[in-house]
Structure formats: structure tokens, C-alpha cells
Amino acid sequence: MAPIDDSVMRHQAWLGQLLNNDRNAADSTCDLVLESGGKQFKVHKSVLMLVSNYFRRMFTIEMKEKYEGIVKMQKIPHQRLANIIQFIYSGEIEITEENMLDVLDDAEYTEIKVVKTKCSAFLLDVVSPKNCLRLRAYAQRYNLDDLLNKTEHMMAQSFEAVIQNEDFKHLEYDDVCYILDNRNKGCEEAVFTGIVQWVNHNPLQREDLFVKLFSKLDLTVMFVDFLDEVYEENLVKTNVVCLNLLAHAALKMNKKHCGAIQSKEFILVGGEDTERDCVIYDVTTKQARLLPELQKPRCNTTSVKVGSEVYVIGGAKTVGDKPHKSCEMLNLNEQSRWNAIPDMRIARLNCGSEVMEEYIYVTGGCNERPTSSCEKYDIHKKRWFRIKDMLHERESHGTAVYHDSLYCIGGWDGKQRLSSCECFNAINDTWNEIAPLNRARDNLASVLLGGNIYAIGGSIGDRSVNTVEKYDPNTNKWEIVASLCVARSKPSACVVGNKIYVIGGWDDTNNLKSVEVYNQTSDVWSIAFKMQIPVYAAAAVAI
Structure with missing residues (x-):
């Protein structure tokens, strides 16, 4: 026409x-x-x-x-x-x-x-994880195909957020099955939690349906620690079929990991007075060995590992110096030298970094003042792209990735220490507030272990602290867990062998040589070993 x-x-x-x-x-x-x-x-x-x-x-x-x-x-x-x-x-x-x-x-x-x-x-224009179940019902009732497609896409991409809505508990069984069958895989802990909540909303009519829904789970991709929670759920341990599925999954996971060599090492990069250093530490032998020095001195830097490559991003020549735009990469298979990669869009120190899919995400940091800007590096195209700004300016904050969502925790906005935390959904390109820390803190370390995010040490007020908080993404709640043996500001941290290692930092008097290890089962910190030299404002990655 x-x-x-x-x-x-x-x-x-x-x-x-x-x-x-x-x-x-x-x-x-x-x-x-x-x-x-x-x-x-x-x-x-x-x-x-x-x-x-x-x-x-x-x-x-x-x-x-x-x-x-x-x-x-x-x-x-x-x-x-x-x-x-x-x-x-x-x-x-x-x-x-x-x-x-x-x-x-x-x-x-x-x-x-x-x-x-x-x-x-x-x-x-208004579809979101909070309303997509309700809008999907409207789309079905009024035959709105475009709306139906968008709501179902939203459910598949944001299943963890969707199941937290009250609407999920009121779905019919066939709708629950449809959503589970068409979800994106990789959030099985959240799926299990949602199924239990749905059944318990009307147990008399739904309890017999639990085993059919439970059979849709891929238990083999769950965190090992979460499987203990699955077993303790009454709906599971009172059902022979569910117990058999759980046992079969455990056997399959054991076979999968049989003979695998578990990492016992971490790399420590940069830091105050160790700006060019790159050192591997073995947590079993407590021995260290040197890797090639960085091309540029870097403290207050950040680092990630992608496959066999370690990336070091931003930082500064010394404490108080101007931030770098530059980044470097070391191939662990060759271990010959650090190679420069393209510069970031803006210079940053005290920024956060994480890996999702084929991208390295860098959040916030300081460039004369704290920034909310973020960018991502395409590892294959070797290019940086700007992404949506955080809701808050923040530097010296913690970061973690859980089920394809990037979490930023606490930090400093130029005026005050932050308790606020936020989460980035790469699919929707949106930042959302999550529950705040119990205490505002910056200069903290953060890791993911067993499906929980840990905010470790840092500064509260004008002093270093030893307190630790644990965040459950499925319940959106922080809780206090066991404190470090030593108060630490700007420590480094990583997970090695299913345990958290916290390295160095500042105790308000000295830079620290000690390394602490956390056993999440017993909720206990202990001193693992001491390094030959103190380390402060460095970056750590497990290998």
C-alpha cells in the first residue's frame, strides 16, 4: 500500500x-x-x-x-x-x-x-520480570501474539526474578511446566526454590505434582553445597523417586570430576611496593614462584582469568598516582611475557572486574572522582564497548557474577561509604537495586562460593574491619557470618579448592603478609600461611 x-x-x-x-x-x-x-x-x-x-x-x-x-x-x-x-x-x-x-x-x-x-x-513497553506472568495471561486471553512472545522471552531470560513474584505461586500446573520447559538453563537452584514455593502455596492439591516438576531439574549443574539443601527439603527426602534422582545426579557428578586436577594455586598481581610483581602461590605447599613482571607498575588494579589467560586492568603506577587506561594479558601456557591489549575507554583505578560469557566487564572505579560508568571487553574482537552506567558512582567496591548477573557491592561514592548494592542484567541491559549490606563499607574483597556472595573486610568509618557478610541471591538477603582473624582493608581474595583465601591488606598499622582461609561448612576462618613480603592493593585470581 x-x-x-x-x-x-x-x-x-x-x-x-x-x-x-x-x-x-x-x-x-x-x-x-x-x-x-x-x-x-x-x-x-x-x-x-x-x-x-x-x-x-x-x-x-x-x-x-x-x-x-x-x-x-x-x-x-x-x-x-x-x-x-x-x-x-x-x-x-x-x-x-x-x-x-x-x-x-x-x-x-x-x-x-x-x-x-x-x-x-x-x-x-512495560514488560518486566515483575509483571511478565500477569501480562502473559493477558496476552493469552486477548490473543496478543507480540506481547505473548515478549513475556515468554522475559520469563526465559529472567527466571530467577520471575519466580520471586507472588503471581508465580498462583499459576496453574500446565503454565509452570511450560515455563520450566522453556527457561534458559543455568539457574537450577532458583528453579528448585520456585518449585518448592509453588507446591507449598497449595500443598493439598500440589504435593503429588512435585515429583513431576522435580524431574525437570538438571541437578548435575547445581552447586554441590546446594544439593545438601535439596536433600533436606521435606518434599524430596520423603519421596523415593526424588531421592533416586538426587543419588543418580550425585553419582554422575562424581564421575564427571573423577581424576580432575583441582586448582591449588592463585596468582597475585601488582600492589603497593609490588607494582610490577606477578607471583603464583600454592596453597598446599605454601610456596611461591615468580612469573614475568608486568609491563607497567600497577596498584589498586583488578584482574580476571579467562581460560588460560590472565588479564590485568587499569590501576595506577603508585598509590595516589593517576589511573591507567592500559590493560595487559599473560598466557599461562606460555608464561613468556605480559602483552598489552587495547586500552579501556576511560582510565580507572579501584574498579571492579568480572567475566560473563565472552566479555570482561569493568565497573566504576576512580578517574579523579568515583564514576558510575562501566564497559565491557570483547575477548574475540579485542574491543571495548560502553555499557549502561551503574545506578550509583562507586569505587573500591566488590563484584561477583552469579547466573549471568553481575553484582556490585558497597564502595565509596566520593562522599561516603556505601551499603547499597546493585545487579546488572546483561540481557536486558539494566541495573537494579538489591538488598543493602548490613554495614556500609569500601576497600572490601568479594567472591562467590556455593551460590552465595561474600563481602569481606574493608573499611568502615576510619578503620579496617574483620567483619564478613554473605548474600543469597535467591532470597535477596545479607547475613553476618564468621569474622576474619585479622582486620583487613584492601585485601585480595579468590576461591581455591572450594575455600575462600583472603590475602594481605592493611590492618591500620601495617601491610599484611598473612593469608586466611575460610571453611564455609564450619563457618571458620584460620591463618593458612604467611607470604615472604606484605601485600596491599593487589589483585588475585585462582588458577
Whole structure:
């Protein structure tokens, strides 16, 4: 169809206005009255028939209304009928979150497809993990295909957030099955939690359905520690089928890891007075060996490992110096030299870094002042791209990745230490607030272990602290766990052999040589060993 030029559109608008004005004229040519709630509206049959299939059938087949001058619209209240008539004559209709369902109902009843399309467009703009279950139900009820596709895509991509909604507990069994069958894999802990919540919402009718839902889980990709929680769930341990599935998964996981060499080493890079150093520490032998020096001196830097490559990002020449844009990479298979990679978009020190999919994400940091800006590095294309800014400026914060979401914890915004935390969804390109820390802190270390994020040490007020908090992404809650043996500001941390190692830092008097290890089963910290030299403001990665 050829596009309509402006003059035609102006003529159509002028004609529509004439017809609308005619409805209130003393010599009106209207040939029908619609009545609702005691209110009457003059209209033209021909206009209604052109826009609405409902009215076209009414006046073209043998219905009693075809021969009546007044048609009672008992199913549409008069305020809503006025809104529909306004659209028929002007093409304009008010759609809000408050009246959207009413407009959809009226559009469905009067069979005005274009109004349904407008409602669908309105809803497409507001789809979120919080409302996608409810909007999916609307899409099914009113046959809104675009909205149905978007809500189902949202459910698949953001399943962890979706199951936390109250709407999830009220779904029918077939809907729960559909969502589970079409979710993105990799969030099995959240799936299990959601299934249990759904069953417990109506146990009398749903308990027998649990085993069918449980069988949809891939237990082999769950964290080992979480499997203990699965076993302790009453719905599991009272069901022979569930116990057999759990035992089979455990056996499969043991076979998968049989003979695997578990990492017992970590690399420590940069730091105050160790700006060019790169050292491997073996946590079993407590021995150290040197790797090639960095091309540039770096303290207050950050580091990640991708495959056999270690990346060191930003930092500064010395404490108090200007930040670097530059980054370097060492291939652990060759261990010959550090190689420069493309510079970041902006220089940063005290920033955070994590790996998701094929990207290195860098968050915040300081460039004259704390920043909220973030960027990501495409490892294959060797290019940096800007991503959405955090909700808060922050440096000296913690970071962790859990199920393809990036978490930023605490830090310093240039005026105060932060308790606020936020989470980045790379699929939706959105940052969202999560539960705050119990105590604001910066200069902390952070790691992920057993599906929980740990915020370790740092500074509170003007002193280094030994306190540690643990965050459960599934419940969105922080809790206090055992404290470090020694207060530490700007320590380094990583997970080696399913244990957290916290390295060096500042205790308000000295830079520290000691390394602590955390056993999450017993919730106990202990001194693992001491390094030959103190380390402060360095970066650590497990290998």
C-alpha cells in the first residue's frame, strides 16, 4: 500500500472532526443512539460499522438492534463507552495502567482490532520480570501474539526474578511446566526454590505434582553445597523417586570430576611496593614462584582469568598516582611475557572486574572522582564497548557474577561509604537495586562460593574491619557470618579448592603478609600461611 501523504491525512482528520461535531449538532444526521448507564450517545451507524466488526454484524444480519434507534450497551459502562466512541471518531484513546484492562475488554467486545493493537504496544513497553506472568495471561486471553512472545522471552531470560513474584505461586500446573520447559538453563537452584514455593502455596492439591516438576531439574549443574539443601527439603527426602534422582545426579557428578586436577594455586598481581610483581602461590605447599613482571607498575588494579589467560586492568603506577587506561594479558601456557591489549575507554583505578560469557566487564572505579560508568571487553574482537552506567558512582567496591548477573557491592561514592548494592542484567541491559549490606563499607574483597556472595573486610568509618557478610541471591538477603582473624582493608581474595583465601591488606598499622582461609561448612576462618613480603592493593585470581 502506498504511503498516505500529509494532505490526505489532514483531510481524514478534518472529516472525522466534522462527523464528531455532527453528533452534537441540532440538525444532526446521526441515525443511532448508544445507551449505557442512563447516558445516551448519538452516533452514525456507517461510521461504527467501518471500525467495529461487532457493529457491522449487528446491522447487516437479522438482529433486533438492526431495526432499533436505541441500542443498549449493557456490558460497557458509560465512561468507557464514551472512550471507545471518542476513538472511533478521532483515533485517540487514553490508555493508562489503571484503565488498560478495561480498554482491552471493550476492544475485545466491540471487535476493534486497532485498539487491541494500541493496548498491546502500551504493554510491550512495560514488560518486566515483575509483571511478565500477569501480562502473559493477558496476552493469552486477548490473543496478543507480540506481547505473548515478549513475556515468554522475559520469563526465559529472567527466571530467577520471575519466580520471586507472588503471581508465580498462583499459576496453574500446565503454565509452570511450560515455563520450566522453556527457561534458559543455568539457574537450577532458583528453579528448585520456585518449585518448592509453588507446591507449598497449595500443598493439598500440589504435593503429588512435585515429583513431576522435580524431574525437570538438571541437578548435575547445581552447586554441590546446594544439593545438601535439596536433600533436606521435606518434599524430596520423603519421596523415593526424588531421592533416586538426587543419588543418580550425585553419582554422575562424581564421575564427571573423577581424576580432575583441582586448582591449588592463585596468582597475585601488582600492589603497593609490588607494582610490577606477578607471583603464583600454592596453597598446599605454601610456596611461591615468580612469573614475568608486568609491563607497567600497577596498584589498586583488578584482574580476571579467562581460560588460560590472565588479564590485568587499569590501576595506577603508585598509590595516589593517576589511573591507567592500559590493560595487559599473560598466557599461562606460555608464561613468556605480559602483552598489552587495547586500552579501556576511560582510565580507572579501584574498579571492579568480572567475566560473563565472552566479555570482561569493568565497573566504576576512580578517574579523579568515583564514576558510575562501566564497559565491557570483547575477548574475540579485542574491543571495548560502553555499557549502561551503574545506578550509583562507586569505587573500591566488590563484584561477583552469579547466573549471568553481575553484582556490585558497597564502595565509596566520593562522599561516603556505601551499603547499597546493585545487579546488572546483561540481557536486558539494566541495573537494579538489591538488598543493602548490613554495614556500609569500601576497600572490601568479594567472591562467590556455593551460590552465595561474600563481602569481606574493608573499611568502615576510619578503620579496617574483620567483619564478613554473605548474600543469597535467591532470597535477596545479607547475613553476618564468621569474622576474619585479622582486620583487613584492601585485601585480595579468590576461591581455591572450594575455600575462600583472603590475602594481605592493611590492618591500620601495617601491610599484611598473612593469608586466611575460610571453611564455609564450619563457618571458620584460620591463618593458612604467611607470604615472604606484605601485600596491599593487589589483585588475585585462582588458577
